[in-house]
Amino acid sequence: MKPEPEKLIPKHGGYERTKTWQLADLIYDITVRFCDKYVDRRSRTHDQMVQAARSGCQNLQEGSVDSAVSKKIELKLTGIAKGSLEELRRDFKKHLQHRELPEWPPNHPALTRFKAVRCASLEQFRAWVAEEARLAGQERKNTDGKNTDGHGQARTATNEASSGVRAGPCSSVPARVPSPEVCAANGALSLLNLCIHLIGRQMEAQADAFEKEGGFTERLYRVRSARRTAP
Template identity: 35%
Template sequence: MGRIKPGGGYRELRSFQIATIIYDATWRFCEQYLDARSRMSDQMIQAARSGRQNIAEGSRASSASSQTELRLVNVARSSLEELLLDYEDFLRHRHLPQWAPDSPEAMEVRRSGVFDRTDMTDRSNRTDQSATRQSDDLRYSVYNRWLDHAEPSIRANATICLIHQANYLLDRQIEALEREFIDEGGYSEQLAAARLAERNRKKQDMTDQSDRTDPVPECPKCGKPMVLRTVRNGKSAGRQFWGCTGYPECKGIVEV
């Protein structure tokens, strides 16, 4: 079995990068347009946070179990779906327009996602905090003309576009994890398979050893099974031989 596979590296995931933008945008949105004490504000921020954090947690857990990673990424996907509904509710309750997926506004937001992806943070899973902060700010700045707009409807619609992008990426990520889990399993699954293989190997070794053991001979005189005995006295003391179990009636022996 190979060594434990590395976990982490989630900062390089496009899904995590977009989820970070969504979380930051949602925090600012709720701070400006919703009562901080309201349940909706709390739920939106927590859903955005869950979407981001569970991607990271799942990536870290991948070294222990692909099943755990898959479960956490599914939680992230569900949290972002919940957040999507909250933004749609915000627009609907206030009679504000929602962009169609193929509208010019939505298309422009999607096109803006094509930017420099040469960021090298987290390559070794040792987070450079200053570089990470700069990278996060840079990615957010690509969308800030919508996410920091004075009109709440534009902010909400742009965030909805980003949530759709993140959900699309997470769906692909989940499909890939499902295939990997079926084909390989995670470390715990591989460990269980290796443990079973080792157990079977030991059983086979015991069987092979048993097969190599000399069979108990039958007495050449009476046909009874024989037993291994040792000469105790005389010049042959210590020598082993097969003696008949019918002794003393039968004194048949077989040399070892």
């Protein structure tokens, strides 16, 4: 069977089906909602975070479309997208740091549950945050129950000592439970870590293809040469 001749304009686009664009699009939706809720809309940080999220998504899209005529431009725009999302990741980290809120380690129980959900939409992300808030409320209720006696009175070192029971080191201090703001920020960071990692691998594949196949000029030369030598 005769091989199909190389086309001057190769297959391109299809960014909606790529995991990197899907993640970047979700991150953009999450960032807009997060900033509107937890960041002053008049602040520079609000605009900076939203624009960084939009840039990540938009440049992946444009790079996919422009790959038709320039693999070099595709690689450049993909790199810009990665840089924008790295900037956004830094802003989320600073948000937690400035408010003295915890940044969770990768093995945090809530993050483990988050990764198992595999959120693909803003609605699923919000449902996860709501579920974590419910679990946190239950944990707070259970902790409060342990810190009260059978009559609903708060346990203290005095009344526990009088009853012959030694007070624990934190018996009257409820455990710190995550707020929706903490859940949303850490969930966004988890998605950003994954997306940035995948974009890095995508750039490696693009660079490899560019080295092997060349750009538009090289492809034009091959197509014209093949046409001249065709019977």
